[in-house]
Amino acid sequence: MAQLEEQMIGNDDPRSQRERIIRLAAEVFRGCSVVFDEDQPPSWLRFRIDAPPPLSTILGVSGHYHMSEIADKSDEQLRALLRATAPAFAER
Numbered sequence: 001m002a003q004l005e006e007q008m009i010g011n012d013d014p015r016s017q018r019e020r021i022i023r024l025a026a027e028v029f030r031g032c033s034v035v036f037d038e039d040q041p042p043s044w045l046r047f048r049i050d051a052p053p054p055l056s057t058i059l060g061v062s063g064h065y066h067m068s069e070i071a072d073k074s075d076e077q078l079r080a081l082l083r084a085t086a087p088a089f090a091e092r
Contacts, residue, residue, distance in 0.1 A: 011071040014042050021082070024075060025049060028082045028090050032059060043067045049086050060086030 025034045031052035045065045051057040083090040
């Protein structure tokens with residue numbers, strides 16, 4: 001039981017979910033970067049996808065997501081959410 005509780009805490013951990021978004025965004029948007037809105041409370045996520053240098057274009061902005069919403073998504077579901085953020089720039 002304790003192991004399951006530790007796993008659930010890890011899934012809702014803001015750092016691990018941010019790292020997961022960065023990792024999956026690197027697959028969906030080659031060379032782009034993820035910039036998180038630091039004005040959000042720790043349990044909420046909002047981010048944007050920036051084009052690779054030398055461009056300084058914002059490709060897309062996410063909605064507001066509670067950490068548990070992101071944690072509940074599979075990697076494929078999260079990739080789909082990322083693609084929807086900036087579909088014209090996503091790798092297929």
